[in-house]
Amino acid sequence: MKYRSVIVPKRGGPEVLQVVENDLRRPSAGEARIRILAASVCAPDISSRYGHTPFAPRVPFVPGYAIIGVVDAIGKDVTNAAEGDRVAALMGYGGYAEHAFVGQEELIPVPGTLDPAEAVTLILNYLVAYQVMHRSARVDAGDKVLIVGASGGIGTALLQLGKLANLSMYGIASRSKHHILTEYGATPIDYHTQDFVEVIRKAEPDGLDAVFDGMGGDYFKRGFSLLRRGGTLVGYGNPLSFSRMLHLLGQVI
Structure with a gap:
């Protein structure tokens, strides 16, 4: 039997x-x-x-970071999955295919009532958002935070988790997306017409507890300047080279 996959040959x-x-x-x-x-x-x-990341695999490769599917065969010694189970997996690579082979320790059960096309969008976004907020920044209720790129997939996940954690949130997004931010209790900042540094320094003169930066570049440096002493800046998802990251760190440390 055959199955199809999508490859990146160059x-x-x-x-x-x-x-x-x-x-x-x-x-x-x-x-x-x-x-x-x-x-x-x-x-x-x-x-x-594109190869715009220090962790890009060699070509050819099959892209596809996260999947939801049905187990249709199991290998020897697999004990936590059976044929017919609906599961999710964070692949890294290999998801653009009709079939994938996944170690049993990577499988997460998924309720059969969920639409797989909707549920698959949660895997990477919410995993990153949870790690950023609760394991890297270790936020507490009442903390003041800035979300850069607040209307994107991970940004929206941060808004939802931040509301559950009772954070005081500011978010940078275009004006057309501000309704998303206000829905979750964040103060929106329009990056087209407002200087976010000026807005936050006026509103929070003592500084922020955390900045979550999914954009990088100038946002990294300027976001760092808004932190209180002991605050945390977490960058994620930005495909910087190692040399570029070291250069930015050298500017803010």
Whole structure:
């Protein structure tokens, strides 16, 4: 039997993507074979395709960071999944395919009532948002935070988690997206017409407890300047080279 996957044979835009056929093998020991129902399209897929990240795999490769699918075969010693189970997995690479082979420790059960095309968008966005907010910044109720890129996928997840954590939030987004921010209790800042540094320094003269920066570049440096002593800046999702990151750190430290 055969299955199809989408490969990146060379660096470039979406025009470089190619559909290829592969032999459908049995899963190895400890693996489950997943018939993929939905795969997300996210920033890491795009930056890897262009090679704009220090972690891009060598070409050719199959992109696709996260999947939801149905287990259709299991290998020896698999104990936490059975054929017919609906599962999610954070792949990193390999999701743009009809089938994927995933170690059993990577599988997360998914209720069958969820639409896989909707649920797959939650995996990377909410994992990153939770890690950023609760494991990196370790926020407490009442903390004052800034979300850069607040209307994007991870930004929206941060807004929702921030509301649950009772944070005082500011968010940078275009005016057309401000209704998303206000829905979750954040103060919106329009990056087209407002200087976010000026707005926040006026509103929070003692500084912010945390800045969550998904844009990088100048936002990283200017966001750092808004922190109170002991505050935390967490950058995520920005495909900087190591040399560029060291340069930015040198400017703010």
